[in-house]
Amino acid sequence: MMRATSRIAVLMLPALVACSHSARLPATSAPSPQPAPTSTTRPDASQPATAPRAADRCLLVSPPVATHRADGAPPDTILIVVTDPLDSAEIDHPRNAGERLVAGAIHGSTQPVRCDGGTAFTAPEGDDTATAHATWTGASVALDPAPGDGRPPLVVRRATPRAARDLLDAGAAAVITTDPATIAYAATRPDLVAVPLPWDRVYVLATPFDSTGASGDAEQSWTIGDRSSLAADAVRVDARAAGDQYWWVDQPSCTPPDTATEAADAPPAAPEADSTPRRSLLTGQHRLGYPRDDDVARALAGRLVALRARHDPSAQAIGLAAVDLPAALADGRVGAAVVSLPRRVASACDAQARWRARSTSVPGPRWSPLIETRPRALVRRDRVGLSLDADDALHILPPGGTP
Amino acid sequence: MTFRTRLLLAMGAVALVPLVAIGLVVRREMATTLTAQDAARVASLVTLTRTTLTGESGQTADRLASLRDVIADDSRLRAALLQGTDRSYLLDYAARAMQLTGLSALEILDDSGVVLSSGQFRNDYGRADPQLLSQLTAAGGTALLPVRSADAAFLVVARADSLSIGTRHLHLVGGTAVDVARLSATAVDSDLTVRLALPTGASAADSLAAGTTGALASAATDHVVAKIPFPLIGADRAVRQAYFIVTHRPTALDLLRARVDDWFLSAILLAAVAALVAAAVLAARVSLPLADLAAQTARVDLDALDFDFVSTREDEIGALTRLLATMTRRLRASAGRLRDAERRATVGDVARQVTHDVKNGLTPIRHVLRHLTEVEQADPARLATVFAERRPTLDASVTYLDALARQYARLTPRLDVRPSDVNAIARAVVDGRNGAATSARLALALSDAVAPVAADPLVLRRILENLVSNAVDAVHPTGGTVTISTEPLADGGVRLVVADTGPGMTPDELARAGQDFYTTKPDGTGLGLSIVRRLATDLHGSMTMESAPGAGTRVTLIFPGR
Numbered sequence: 001m002m003r004a005t006s007r008i009a010v011l012m013l014p015a016l017v018a019c020s021h022s023a024r025l026p027a028t029s030a031p032s033p034q035p036a037p038t039s040t041t042r043p044d045a046s047q048p049a050t051a052p053r054a055a056d057r058c059l060l061v062s063p064p065v066a067t068h069r070a071d072g073a074p075p076d077t078i079l080i081v082v083t084d085p086l087d088s089a090e091i092d093h094p095r096n097a098g099e100r101l102v103a104g105a106i107h108g109s110t111q112p113v114r115c116d117g118g119t120a121f122t123a124p125e126g127d128d129t130a131t132a133h134a135t136w137t138g139a140s141v142a143l144d145p146a147p148g149d150g151r152p153p154l155v156v157r158r159a160t161p162r163a164a165r166d167l168l169d170a171g172a173a174a175v176i177t178t179d180p181a182t183i184a185y186a187a188t189r190p191d192l193v194a195v196p197l198p199w200d201r202v203y204v205l206a207t208p209f210d211s212t213g214a215s216g217d218a219e220q221s222w223t224i225g226d227r228s229s230l231a232a233d234a235v236r237v238d239a240r241a242a243g244d245q246y247w248w249v250d251q252p253s254c255t256p257p258d259t260a261t262e263a264a265d266a267p268p269a270a271p272e273a274d275s276t277p278r279r280s281l282l283t284g285q286h287r288l289g290y291p292r293d294d295d296v297a298r299a300l301a302g303r304l305v306a307l308r309a310r311h312d313p314s315a316q317a318i319g320l321a322a323v324d325l326p327a328a329l330a331d332g333r334v335g336a337a338v339v340s341l342p343r344r345v346a347s348a349c350d351a352q353a354r355w356r357a358r359s360t361s362v363p364g365p366r367w368s369p370l371i372e373t374r375p376r377a378l379v380r381r382d383r384v385g386l387s388l389d390a391d392d393a394l395h396i397l398p399p400g401g402t403p
Numbered sequence: 404m405t406f407r408t409r410l411l412l413a414m415g416a417v418a419l420v421p422l423v424a425i426g427l428v429v430r431r432e433m434a435t436t437l438t439a440q441d442a443a444r445v446a447s448l449v450t451l452t453r454t455t456l457t458g459e460s461g462q463t464a465d466r467l468a469s470l471r472d473v474i475a476d477d478s479r480l481r482a483a484l485l486q487g488t489d490r491s492y493l494l495d496y497a498a499r500a501m502q503l504t505g506l507s508a509l510e511i512l513d514d515s516g517v518v519l520s521s522g523q524f525r526n527d528y529g530r531a532d533p534q535l536l537s538q539l540t541a542a543g544g545t546a547l548l549p550v551r552s553a554d555a556a557f558l559v560v561a562r563a564d565s566l567s568i569g570t571r572h573l574h575l576v577g578g579t580a581v582d583v584a585r586l587s588a589t590a591v592d593s594d595l596t597v598r599l600a601l602p603t604g605a606s607a608a609d610s611l612a613a614g615t616t617g618a619l620a621s622a623a624t625d626h627v628v629a630k631i632p633f634p635l636i637g638a639d640r641a642v643r644q645a646y647f648i649v650t651h652r653p654t655a656l657d658l659l660r661a662r663v664d665d666w667f668l669s670a671i672l673l674a675a676v677a678a679l680v681a682a683a684v685l686a687a688r689v690s691l692p693l694a695d696l697a698a699q700t701a702r703v704d705l706d707a708l709d710f711d712f713v714s715t716r717e718d719e720i721g722a723l724t725r726l727l728a729t730m731t732r733r734l735r736a737s738a739g740r741l742r743d744a745e746r747r748a749t750v751g752d753v754a755r756q757v758t759h760d761v762k763n764g765l766t767p768i769r770h771v772l773r774h775l776t777e778v779e780q781a782d783p784a785r786l787a788t789v790f791a792e793r794r795p796t797l798d799a800s801v802t803y804l805d806a807l808a809r810q811y812a813r814l815t816p817r818l819d820v821r822p823s824d825v826n827a828i829a830r831a832v833v834d835g836r837n838g839a840a841t842s843a844r845l846a847l848a849l850s851d852a853v854a855p856v857a858a859d860p861l862v863l864r865r866i867l868e869n870l871v872s873n874a875v876d877a878v879h880p881t882g883g884t885v886t887i888s889t890e891p892l893a894d895g896g897v898r899l900v901v902a903d904t905g906p907g908m909t910p911d912e913l914a915r916a917g918q919d920f921y922t923t924k925p926d927g928t929g930l931g932l933s934i935v936r937r938l939a940t941d942l943h944g945s946m947t948m949e950s951a952p953g954a955g956t957r958v959t960l961i962f963p964g965r
Contacts, residue, residue: 180491232490233490233491236495298553301553302524302525302527302552302553303526305553306526306527306528306529306553310530313611313638314607314608314611316553317553318554319554
């Protein structure tokens with residue numbers, strides 16, 4: 001049951017969607033699904049030192065040439081470190097590049113869609129059809145390929161940014177991170193290549209849905225300029241201003257059956273970009289929630305509180321467990337919340353349903369986009385290569401491997 | 404008041420008075436000492452608080468001075484400030500500097516007071532705070548300052564410094580978090596607490612920030628013993644005077660005093676109980692033996708001396724008991740001797756009475772015999788006639804002596820009470836004395852209205868024989884008259900009077916006349932009147948005597964009727 005669900009979640013992406021990160025990659029040219037916002041790539045972020053072959057637009061980092069190994073010798077285990085959350089419970093709906101990497105390895109890529117949106121390509125030999133056996137140990141997963149597959153075992157481990165640097169020095173093949181310090185450190189290492197991955201997260205300001213359509217105490221409008229300012233100064237990661245069109249906009253079919261009639265007369269679940277800020281930022285408790293383990297959300301919440309505090313000294317940011325935020329927002333423990341959403345989902349209705357499942361409010365909140373972020377893959381070029389599927393799933397290419 | 408009560412009061416006074424005095428003195432000395440020690444601890448905590456605040460302010464100033472030099476040498480920051488590049492480095496700068504310097508808060512402001520970089524609140528950049536620097540200067544260079552991060556507010560002891568980089572003037576405002584709770588924790592006396600009292604007019608933001616100090620003064624139920632002023636720049640950027648107040652739980656000393664009082668009262672009660680017990684024990688050992696001794700002594704009587712006072716005690720009570728025992732033994736011996744003497748006196752008395760009565764009974768016989776002798780010598784023919792005439796006198800005398808003999812034979816005479824004619828008895832006594840060789844003349848003045856009285860006639864005869872004999876003896880030397888008279892009384896009784904015309908008696912002689920063995924006659928026994936008085940009493944009668952020198956003597960007897 002779970003496997004079937006996960007396959008749907010991972011693989012049922014729009015078939016013709018192009019690689020959204022292509023604007024940052026020399027070898028890709030697929031259009032973004034929306035107007036390309038202003039990017040705020042950090043000055044210390046390195047560009048890939050080795051361009052993929054022109055013939056393969058999905059290749060991010062070419063794998064090194066295979067070295068001769070004694071017959072029968074098992075291949076070395078490849079360690080991949082991620083700094084974003086890695087949770088087995090979220091693999092069916094991966095939230096970040098690390099979880100997508102694991103999901104791709106576990107479920108395989110049976111959907112023969114090329115990353116450039118072209119015709120279906122032939123699955124890479126020994127890659128697409130085979131699946132790996134996953135063994136979870138806390139926030140670490142060991143991915144053992146199927147017998148006879150020939151590929152080396154893969155270990156994906158979550159670590160703090162500081163630990164990630166230590167693991168990188170200790171021989172980790174790649175680190176997937178948004179941490180600027182780790183990225184800056186990689187820039188000092190000639191054996192590492194830093195590859196920007198697709199913009200995969202969009203941070204939004206979630207406010208409780210007001211069925212009456214009242215605007216509340218509108219305090220400011222989040223213009224593109226405001227969002228760009230947030231992306232430039234409030235956060236330290238690769239960020240850019242968010243756009244206005246996302247998967248949660250204009251989804252009337254997602255209304256639950258029992259509220260369909262009521263929702264027919266209600267404002268759309270996702271208001272227009274220029275009206276979203278009209279909902280009070282900190283209605284009620286003057287508190288703005290954020291997931292306590294998300295540094296970007298914390299920084300955004302801090303900036304919003306700083307702006308608010310100039311008029312409301314009681315404004316306060318409060319970190320909560322991510323799973324508690326929908327309920328906290330619904331029951332008024334926080335007046336608003338900064339949360340991150342996947343930039344692309346297989347099913348918008350399913351994504352909204354997952355939010356509602358953690359909330360006591362129907363319908364869900366208003367989501368006002370603020371910024372988009374993306375991670376970087378710091379790849380040890382003499383160890384592995386890296387390729388990307390059309391569904392943004394990463395693939396680790398062992399020495400001599402082919403995409 | 405009993406001896407036991409006095410003993411209890413004495414023991415209570417002896418036990419309680421010194422105890423109360425000592426307790427009051429100890430309590431006063433304790434309060435004085437504790438108050439002095441308390442004052443010393445308060446002074447120590449006040450000094451510590453002042454030193455801590457001053458020290459934190461000075462350390463903040465030193466750290467800002469060091470940071471000022473580092474900033475001046477930081478080319479990357481210089482570029483960010485002057486050329487606008489590397490903005491994130493500027494925004495993160497204060498946080499990094501704050502971590503390196505150990506400050507709790509750090510803000511880098513431009514000349515107009517706009518926050519360029521905030522250490523405690525990274526995304527608070529761009530906020531204008533134009534009054535902060537001037538107010539900090541107005542407060543004397545250091546002040547309490549509420550600062551905030553995204554999710555909290557707190558209070559710091561703030562200082563400011565400034566520098567110039569190129570054409571830009573920068574101001575550094577840094578501070579060390581105020582930890583009032585830590586100050587209280589350093590107090591030697593746990594009852595002493597340091598709290599922060601915000602000034603009137605402080606905003607909610609000030610209270611919120613001060614609340615994180617760990618000890619914000621509220622409605623004070625504690626006793627404020629010291630106040631340390633320190634300026635506060637509020638969220639509204641007004642400078643006000645805040646106070647670090649040292650409070651003392653008022654119950655601490657009072658509780659100690661109450662405990663001492665409790666122990667003191669307990670000691671008093673214990674002493675009182677001990678005194679009561681001691682008094683009871685002492686009373687049991689002293690007063691009870693005395694009470695027993697008194698009860699035994701109350702039983703002492705001349706007729707009941709057949710017991711002894713016995714005690715084995717060696718104390719005064721034992722000595723007293725032995726003394727009473729000796730006294731009782733002496734009393735017993737004396738009573739024996741007294742009874743023996745009384746017995747002997749009684750025997751002699753009876754003998755003398757017998758002699759007296761016999762002599763009185765023989766007197767008529769002797770007179771009759773003398774009369775018969777005189778008739779025989781003078782007229783022998785009339786001897787038989789005279790004998791016949793005087794024979795009744797002889798018979799009456801013999802009968803009297805016989806009755807007297809039977810009466811003494813019984814030793815304790817028993818009265819033969821019957822109606823007796825007093826007049827007849829008086830005539831018989833006078834007849835018995837006819838012929839006596841005496842110069843006294845006997846006369847009768849008897850009333851015929853006198854009725855017989857209930858009396859023993861023998862006793863009446865003895866009374867009259869004694870009275871007439873005394874009266875005749877009284878008038879015999881010079882001659883005189885002895886008169887016996889009777890008269891009836893209203894109750895049926897009779898008054899019998901024997902009066903003589905003798906020399907009479909002086910008042911002293913009259914007072915002693917009724918006593919046994921008192922007599923003025925050479926051969927008298929001194930028993931006549933005493934026998935008469937006793938016999939009259941036996942007949943329920945009474946006797947009075949009247950006499951005066953030269954006026955004779957008058958004896959009156961009253962015998963009541965039925």
